[in-house]
Amino acid sequence: MKVAIIGGGLAGCALAHILDFVGVKPVIFESGPALASGASGNSLGLYNPRFTAERTPQSDFYASAFSAVLRRFERLEDIEFNPCGALHLINDEKKKKRFYQTVDSWGWMPETLTIVDADAASEIAGVELKHEAMYLPQSGYVSPAKLCKAYVEGIDYHVNAPKDAWRDMDADAVVLACGPAVRDYLPDLPIGTVRGQITEVATTKRSSKLKTAICYGGYMSPPVNDMHIVGSTFQRWLDHTDLVEQDDLDNLNKMADHIPGMDADMNVIGGRAALRAASKDHFPIVGRAPANDLGVDNLYVSVAHGSHGVLSSYMAAKLITDMITDRPYSQGLDTVKALSPERF
Ligand SMILES: Cc1cc2nc3c(=O)[nH]c(=O)nc-3n(C[C@H](O)[C@H](O)[C@H](O)COP(=O)(O)OP(=O)(O)OC[C@H]3O[C@@H](n4cnc5c(N)ncnc54)[C@H](O)[C@@H]3O)c2cc1C
Structure with missing residues (x-):
């Protein structure tokens, strides 16, 4: 065939x-x-399931994908694969309810999905964090x-x-x-675009201590080749892929709001913007x-x-x-x- x-x-x-x-x-x-x-x-992306409070046909898809890629990525070479863990900060009441329900309803072993308090999260991350977090020790990043x-x-x-x-x-x-x-090819498919921009920043003495990916609506990777990826914007109303300085500022401000001691004026050394395709x-x-x-x-x-x-x-x-x-x-x-x- x-x-x-x-x-x-x-x-x-x-x-x-x-x-x-x-x-x-x-x-x-x-x-x-x-x-x-x-x-x-x-150059870098995180791999995380899309979390839902209840176990659904959709979450079954992401859960099985998570487990399958872990096995596959281990065997592929030169893809920057690092299962460094990811902490999803619980930074509002809505998220608290949803993430606690996720941990209950997904049925994953505590070694693979659990809630940790702010002290434990800080210990895992290597930097101080103010929020409790949903923790996936096997999550991480890869270069798409x-x-x-x-x-x-x-x-x-x-x-x-x-x-x-x-x-x-x-x-x-x-x-x-x-x-x-x-x-x-198929004009009737209900698909739209969501523009996104990631920001690449040089590591600092403090940021080099980060050991896991931190997610908070945006995300920050641990250091990779002396830089961090900080992402990312979501703009349904834009369909160009030019880099926008304000988007870097938005990414870095969000990071600084959620990770104490990370400065919004970290040195920007690169970035990339692209269009995601999304269904309704x-x-x-x-x-x-x-x-x-x-x-x-x-x-x-x-x-x-x-x-x-x-x-x-x-x-x-x-x-x-x-x-x-x-x-x-x-x-x-x-x-x-x-x-x-x-x-x-
Ligand atoms: C800023 C940003 C950050 C992201 N971060 C993450 C992340 O951390 N983790 C994660 O899981 N996902 C992340 N994503 C989403 C992820 O990148 C996308 O879901 C994924 O790349 C989609 O892959 P795709 O192959 O469907 O689309 P694309 O990568 O867009 O591939 C489509 C390809 O088709 C080509 N093409 C178009 N028209 C034609 C044609 N007529 N003939 C032939 N070829 C054609 C295009 O040139 C393109 O190469 C991010 C996306 C963005 C924009």
Whole structure:
């Protein structure tokens, strides 16, 4: 079997990786000048499930993705993978209720998901924190840009690909993994964009002590190559990818508000802005595409990975591979329905 994959970000590259593993030949067609030209091009991203208070078909998806990527990332080389742990600060009453419920209802062992008080959180983080936190010792960071490259090791891909280049391939199935550009192929899919900017800052004597990722609505990574990634903005109303100075200030002010002793005037040494694709119910759109005008029978989509694409792109890849190869689905039927492009 041959599968054409349109888009060379995390969704397309993860899918190519898993198809290749089961003996199907994937070819990626990426319109940009390199893989990871879109949202997946950040030098660092955190991997965290999207937390819900109750266990739902959606949380089943993220929970299984978390466990699957831990096993996979351990075996991939040069992806900056570091399961350094993540502390999700409980900085308001709403979050307190939700995170306590999450810990109760998700049913994970305390060694993998627990609540810690401010003293314990400070000890774990290596810097003083004022809030209790939900703690995931196995969470951490990876480089999305490097992950894309590692996923497609030994796999065919074309960059600068014209929009219809995949038509020459005579593929058995076609998968749209092109982020927001999926609207060019399936205009009825309810997808919007959410612009985001991350800020790269040089480490200081104090910030170098940070041992885990800290999440507080924004996030700060521990030091990686003498810098921290501080993220990120969410702007539905903007659709450009130019860097904006005010966004760096917003990221750093938020960080300084939540991590005592971190200065909002840390030295900014870089940054990156991109557009996330998001569906109207904030859950990825994964599965067989609805009837379409493209003249393709076996058409699938893996898009709308929002702000948790490191995890969701991998599990989506597994599910689409199950579908294309007629294997039993690796997700429950409720989750498959919740992901389906037909759900709208
Ligand atoms: C600032 C920011 C911070 C983030 N932080 C995190 C984080 O910490 N953790 C996390 O899990 N997620 C994070 N995300 C989200 C994550 O990056 C995305 O969910 C993920 O990259 C989506 O991958 P994708 O492959 O679906 O989309 P993309 O990476 O956008 O890939 C789509 C690709 O398709 C290509 N394309 C478009 N049109 C065509 C066409 N016609 N033909 C061929 N190719 C085409 C594009 O060039 C692009 O390379 C962040 C996103 C942003 C913007």
